[in-house]
Amino acid sequence: MVLLAILSIFVMYNYKFNNLLSSKETIILGIETSCDDTSAAILKGTHILSNITANQLIHEQYGGVVPELASRSHQENIVRVVDGALLKANVSIEDIDAIAFTQGPGLLGSLLVGTSFAKSFALARGIPLLAVNHMKAHILAHFIDDAGGSKPEFPFLCLTVSGGHTQIVKVNSFDQMEILGKTIDDAAGEAFDKAAKMLGLNYPGGPLIDEYAQMGNPNSFQFSKPKIDGLNFSFSGLKTSILYFLNAETKKNNNFIRENLHDLCASIQRTIIEILISKIKLALKQTGLNQIAIAGGVSANSGLRKELQKLENEGYKTFIPKFEYCTDNAAMIAINGKFLLDNEVFSNQSVTAQARLNW
Ligand code: KG4
Ligand code: ZN
Numbered sequence: 537m538v539l540l541a542i543l544s545i546f547v548m549y550n551y552k553f554n555n556l557l558s559s560k561e562t563i564i565l566g567i568e569t570s571c572d573d574t575s576a577a578i579l580k581g582t583h584i585l586s587n588i589t590a591n592q593l594i595h596e597q598y599g600g601v602v603p604e605l606a607s608r609s610h611q612e613n614i615v616r617v618v619d620g621a622l623l624k625a626n627v628s629i630e631d632i633d634a635i636a637f638t639q640g641p642g643l644l645g646s647l648l649v650g651t652s653f654a655k656s657f658a659l660a661r662g663i664p665l666l667a668v669n670h671m672k673a674h675i676l677a678h679f680i681d682d683a684g685g686s687k688p689e690f691p692f693l694c695l696t697v698s699g700g701h702t703q704i705v706k707v708n709s710f711d712q713m714e715i716l717g718k719t720i721d722d723a724a725g726e727a728f729d730k731a732a733k734m735l736g737l738n739y740p741g742g743p744l745i746d747e748y749a750q751m752g753n754p755n756s757f758q759f760s761k762p763k764i765d766g767l768n769f770s771f772s773g774l775k776t777s778i779l780y781f782l783n784a785e786t787k788k789n790n791n792f793i794r795e796n797l798h799d800l801c802a803s804i805q806r807t808i809i810e811i812l813i814s815k816i817k818l819a820l821k822q823t824g825l826n827q828i829a830i831a832g833g834v835s836a837n838s839g840l841r842k843e844l845q846k847l848e849n850e851g852y853k854t855f856i857p858k859f860e861y862c863t864d865n866a867a868m869i870a871i872n873g874k875f876l877l878d879n880e881v882f883s884n885q886s887v888t889a890q891a892r893l894n895w
Contacts, residue, residue, distance in 0.1 A: 562633040562877060565618070565657070566870025569650030570642025570670045571699070572601045573863070574613035578625035578632075579870035583681045585625035587860060587867040590617050599739050600729075607645030614653050621866070632663060636873025639667040639883075640893030641700070647889035655885055666873040667883040669893055670864075671696055674831040675707055676875060677861040677868035684858045688827050692855070693819055695812060697840075698832035699725035699740070702769050702812075704819045707829075710875035713895055716819055717767025724808060724834045727771035731778050731804045735793055745801045746837050752802030754839075757781065759807045767819055774807060805839050813843050820852060829855035836862035 561581035568575040568589075575589040590613040595601045622629065637654035640647055658665035675694045679687050693716075694705045702719040722730065725742055732741020760777040762770040785792040793800065816828055830844055836859055844854050861867055876882070 562874070563627060563631050564666075564870045564873045564877065565621070565632045565635045566668075566866040566868075566873055567614075567618070567635065567637040567650045567654050568670075568673075568864055568866040568869045569610045569614065569646050569653075570638045570640070571646060571864060572606045572609070573865070574610050574617050574649075575864065575866035575869075576614075576618040576621035577866035577870045578621050578627050579680075579867065579874060580625075580627075581681075582679060582871065582874060584867045584870070585627065586621045586623075587865055588617050588620040588624060589865055596738050599733060601643070601739075603643045603645050606643055607649055610646055610649035614649060618653075629661070632657075632661065634658075634664040634666055634873060634877050635661075636666040636668050636869050636876065638670045638673070638869055639887065640670065640890035642670055642891060644889060644891040647891065651887070651889040655887070659885060664877060665883045665885070665887065666876040666881070667887050668869045668872040668876070669895065670869075671698075671701055671703070671832075672711065672713060672895070673868040673872040674698065675705065675713065675829065676710060676872045677831060677857050677865075678829050678855050679875075680861060680867055680871050682858065683861055684856055686855075688829050688853070688855050691825060692827035692829060693816070693823060693825050694829040694831055695816055695835075696832045697724040697812065697830065697834035699723060699729065701832065702771075704767050704815060706823060706825070710872070710879070711881070715895065716823070717769065717815060719769040719771060720764070721770050721772040722775065724769070724771065724812060725832070727774060727808055728805075728834065728837075730775050734779060734782055735797065735800060740833075742834060742837065745805055746839065748798050748801035749805040749839060750802075752798030752800070754802040754806035756796070756799035757803040759803065761807060761811055767815055767822070769811065769815060771808070771811070774811070778804060805837070809837070809839050809843050812840060816844070816847070820847075826851065827853045827855065829857075831857060831862070833863040 566577040572592040577587040578585040702724045704717045706714040728742035
């Protein structure tokens, strides 16, 4: 333990010393294994050279992520995914200046694979180790050079919407972020996925609802919306409302879902987006901020992207990430690592994966 602590201090001083001597742009290897995507990315300065992700299709047949299978797949994938990222970036292992990895939150077995890989890599190479919070990384993806236009300036608001989280965050700096509101039950991504399951669609259903919604009428069906004060969200009532509606309609017509799939998807998507946008508007009003970003898997939703952009007409600045930086990816881990490196927030070899990592 003492030896590891001494070694970590040596690595930090060595990094600072070398950094003073050279003005070259740092190269960071980012590793993401928090859920069911194994991803590795190479970041040079604030520019992404490669961002490779292996999706685990095995979970589709189970209707959700099976933690044990996810960690096994990460174990199988991680070396070839890192190799792929190095190859695409035309960078060798010796060129890497620091390694960033997802410490949490996420599935513990999955996080352990990336954490162990990153710790071993840092130890073998004698380079800084940077522990990243997955949810903060989703937000900081906006600072990648080609993330999607101009970069927001601190402070700004961000709606983070993923499979496990739905939050409105006031982003004061790269690590100082305040959660102004969050879901009291299901996350927005979960609402999409659970609704999709009721419609007989595969997991993850969010992208499929998005696809079918584009061919449907969003005003065909009405579902109940939550009455939650302030900036918190709730999606469990909507889920129940969809379930009761589908049960009643399929009793009358066995083919109801098949015959109305596009309209159902469009109506469900419209309802979820209306819930999200109404809270965004309230947050902008309450904080007096005029920049709003979206992040996380659900920010890939085409309807949400369109509705958010409309806020530009009301004088707000909107930030919508490129598709590849919405769902889980290692590029966002690498850019978060860059902020940690520049501010000398290093981890040492005693760092552990945290399934419920706080902000
Ligand atoms: O951020 P993410 O990739 O993983 C987590 O950290 O959870 O988010 C995954 C979630 C899933 O619930 C998925 O259905 C949803 O994002 N999602 C979408 C779309 N693409 C991904 N939901 C709606 N529309 C999409 N296009
Ligand atoms: Zn995520």
